Amino acid sequence: MRLLLVEDSKRLRGTLVRALARLGHAVDEAADGEEADLLVRANRYEAIVLDLMLPGRSGLEWLERWRGRRLDAPVIILTALGAVEDRVRGFALGADDYLTKPFAIEELVARLEAVTRRARGQADSRRIAGDLEIDFAARSVRRGGADIVLTAREFSLLECLARHPGRVFSREQIEAHLYNESGSPLSNAVDAAVYALRKKLDPDGKRPLIHTRRGLGYVFEAK
Amino acid sequence: MRSIRRQMSLAVGIAAGLVILFGGLGVFLTLRIALRNQFDASLRTKAEALVIASDVDEEEDEFEIDFDVQSFAGFGSTSPGDYFEVRTRDGEVVESSPSLGNGELPTPPGFDSEAEGYAMLLLPDNVEGRAHWRTFTPAEDRDHGFRDLRIIVASDLGRLRRTLRVAAITIGSFGVVGLVVSLALLRYVVGAGLSPLQRLADDVQRIDVRKLARRLDVEDLPTELAGVGEKLNELLGRLEATFARERRFSSNAAHELRTPLAELKAMAELGAAWPEEMTPEHLAEMLEAIGDLETLIEKLALLARAEGGSQGVPEPIDLEAVLAECIDRRNSEIESRRLRVELRVEPGRFLCDPVLFRAVAGNLVDNAVAYSPEGSVVRIEASAGCIRVVNEAPDLNEEDVERLFERFWRKEGVRADGRHSGLGLSIVRSSAEFLGGGCRAALEDGRLCIEVLWSS
Known part of the structure; x- marks a missing residue:
């Protein structure tokens, strides 16, 4: 997933970015609202994690602005303030979920998965396509009953394609999903990742699931 | 618990009762003295009338009092309650009222020593009465046969007693009615007078620690309570500010403590999930977060010490x-x-x-x-x-x-x-x-x- 993390504590921000990257997410980070605003204008994020107590304008003020500009990415508010009125105000201004510090990274990841799933209008975190079974919450993949071990980036690529079966993704679109602002992939990085994923998903004799549309990009199809 | 309303009602009620009691008693005693004086004056007038009407029949050498005047002065046979008697210095009765018949009046105490006076007297038929006596010499007594006669005029006190009894009953009844009315009035006045105090007390009782923004309504308070109301409002204001500050402080303290804790927790989780992330730099960052936490706790402890006054x-x-x-x-x-x-x-x-x-x-x-x-x-x-x-x-x-x-x-x-x-x-x-x-x-x-x- 392509995520934006807005948090003014450098240590917390760094740690979360590292953990989320380890899980295969592409995370952009911002230390304050101004920086986050620039990133939000430039990129399309699947979810935003927003700290409330930011230097300058508060997180809620920024959220209100973004919602005013029709930014529809789900937002998880992150804060040390646990008072009911703060939470209610957060939800009223367009937050999708709330997490009080200190929290477990695992919980943040589960909530990110839940809010993005809801944003896509899906009730189940699993997807079954033919004999392929993907659990986005558990980040596990099985084909024909056999577990397939994917790296975080490979899973993220599969997630990008398999969430929208039949839709053709250009290399640029896949890049935006897999890499954050600072990660500048090599020109053939996407092709290499698709190649590696195909090798794991379609062992000998299995029907291929990821197809190439020449000049357009890649598409996931179970048929 | 002591109640101002009850205390005031009791005190003012007792005062009103005493005023009415002593007032009634005073009126009654004054009336009694006045009536007694009037009674004595009427005895005296009767005696004077009889003295003026007395005469000595020189032919028969007999003392007499004009019968018309006797009747006019109220000593006719129809007035059994009024008596008179004229005695010589030797005690011989020379004339008496028809109401005495053949009887005599008892000698009033002090009669022998004083030439003139008043005294209580037990009248015939054992009726309590009052007597007045005086010494006189009839104007027509030329040969001094009837010098220094003494006349005793006595009347029954029954009528006076009855009048006084009626007066006592009237004063008593008015007193009781007055007391009842004044107690009712008192109840109303005390209630009305204390109602702003009661309202203030109710308002104060409604003060809730969670809703300190409320203020007492001092507009309608009487002057005596306005100061109290304003002072209470001022106190509430200060209390509200203190509570707000305390709330802000605890919320801020929690926030400040949660941030380094969140950092530490996330860093530890990262290291636990991916041990290769446990680099010396990562550990140094963790120590830094712990250092921040320590500094913050030290500062909070210092603040508590300074404010707690140890x-x-x-x-x-x-x-x-x-x-x-x-x-x-x-x-x-x-x-x-x-x-x-x-x-x-x-x-x-x-x-x-x-x-x-x-x-x-x-x-x-x-x-x-x-x-x-x-x-x-x-x-x-x-x-x-x-x-x-x-x-x-x-x-x-x-x-x-x-x-x-x-x-x-x-x-x-x-x-x-x-x-x-x-x-x-x-x-x-x-x-x-x-x-x-x-x-x-x-x-x-x-x-x-x-x-x-x-x-x-």
Whole structure:
């Protein structure tokens, strides 16, 4: 997933970015609202994690602005303030979920998965396509009953394609999903990742699931 | 419980009862005296009338009183309650009223010794009466046969008694009715008079710790209570401000503690999930977070100590040494930010709580060093009893200066971490106040001047 993390504590921000990257997410980070605003204008994020107590304008003020500009990415508010009125105000201004510090990274990841799933209008975190079974919450993949071990980036690529079966993704679109602002992939990085994923998903004799549309990009199809 | 209404009603009720009782008694006694005097006067008038009407029949040498006058004076046979008797000096009865028949009046007490007087007398038929007697000589007594006669006039007291009884009953009835009416009136007046007090009491009872924004309505209060209402409102205002400050403080304290905790938890989780992330740099960051947490807890403890008022043992303080040490601790930052610290101390020793004093000095120096612009000058002047720190503060405005000593206040844009907790100056203030002094801050030509006083 392509995520934006807005948090003014450098240590917390760094740690979360590292953990989320380890899980295969592409995370952009911002230390304050101004920086986050620039990133939000430039990129399309699947979810935003927003700290409330930011230097300058508060997180809620920024959220209100973004919602005013029709930014529809789900937002998880992150804060040390646990008072009911703060939470209610957060939800009223367009937050999708709330997490009080200190929290477990695992919980943040589960909530990110839940809010993005809801944003896509899906009730189940699993997807079954033919004999392929993907659990986005558990980040596990099985084909024909056999577990397939994917790296975080490979899973993220599969997630990008398999969430929208039949839709053709250009290399640029896949890049935006897999890499954050600072990660500048090599020109053939996407092709290499698709190649590696195909090798794991379609062992000998299995029907291929990821197809190439020449000049357009890649598409996931179970048929 | 004592009730003002009951107490007042009881006291005023008793007073009203006593006034009515003694008033009634006074009226009754006055009436009785007046009636008695009137009774005596009428006896006297009757006696005088009889004396004037008395005559001596010279032919028969007989004393007599005109019968018409007798009847007119009320001694006719039809008036059994009135009697008279005329006696000679020897006690011989020469004339008596028809009501006496053949009987005689008993001699009133004092009759023999006094020429004239009044006395109570038991009349015939055992009726209580009153008598008046006087000595006279009939005008026609030419040969002095009837000199110094004595006349006794007596009347039954029954009518007077009956009149007095009716008066007593009338006064008593009016008294009882008056008492009942005045008690009812009293109840109403006391109730109406105390109703603003009752309203105020109800209002005060409705004060809720969770809703301190409510104020008492003092507009309708009478003058006697207006002051109380206003004072209570003032108190509520102060209470509300204190509660708000306390709430802000605990919420801020929780926030400040949660941030480093969240960092530590996330860092530990990262290391637990991916051990290869446990690099020396990562561990150093964790230690840094723990350091911040420690600093924050120390500051909170210091604040609690200064505000809780637990006094340490006073020790002699070397002002110059303490300040030099505080500056020395910040030396690397002073050098890296090319600051110049000018320290001017009037040497002196005094006794003070060493922990709190170091907190004052340290936080003042820390604050000046942390917020002075690069390459500027920090001036510190100190004497036994006062420290004055002046540093450049181009970003501060008057409003900021007012909030400077507020706990957890930080100028917008200042990053939150253990060093910039926003507690430093509030520790300075609380400590200075605890040390018997205080502090003030002012902005002078873009320079922040903080002055701390304490009793040395």
